[in-house]
Amino acid sequence: MTAMESTAPLLIRTYDEINHNRRRLLHEAYHAYPEYIYCEPEEFNWHQSRGRTNIFDLYYLYDAGYIDLTRGLYEEHRRPDFFMLTPAGADLMEKPGFLDEKFPVSAAALNNRSCHETQ
Numbered sequence: 001m002t003a004m005e006s007t008a009p010l011l012i013r014t015y016d017e018i019n020h021n022r023r024r025l026l027h028e029a030y031h032a033y034p035e036y037i038y039c040e041p042e043e044f045n046w047h048q049s050r051g052r053t054n055i056f057d058l059y060y061l062y063d064a065g066y067i068d069l070t071r072g073l074y075e076e077h078r079r080p081d082f083f084m085l086t087p088a089g090a091d092l093m094e095k096p097g098f099l100d101e102k103f104p105v106s107a108a109a110l111n112n113r114s115c116h117e118t119q
Contacts, residue, residue: 008049010056019103022057026103029067029085030093036070036082044079058083066092 013021028037044058045051058080061067066089069080085093092098 007046008052011049011053016105019105023103025057033085036084038082039080055079
């Protein structure tokens, strides 16, 4: 089996779902700062669609300069080991309106997520 054959497809997501996940990752990094957050293999796994989607979003945030990654040396699909907020990521979180401007999420999506997260 080749590496591509064992790579799960990305989840098909709405714009709200994409932004919600990226905001979630930024919030985790913000609340842990200045510590790195370990990328649990169960949550960041190339062989499961949800895990691959989380890795995709981490690399997006990394390429945008909002988080820093330490990459696994022995991981076949470049699963990061850890991630941490950058100064640009802190600005995004702390300056009023910046997070909503960059990663908007509809009020309906926020309410729907809140209901699901409490169950």
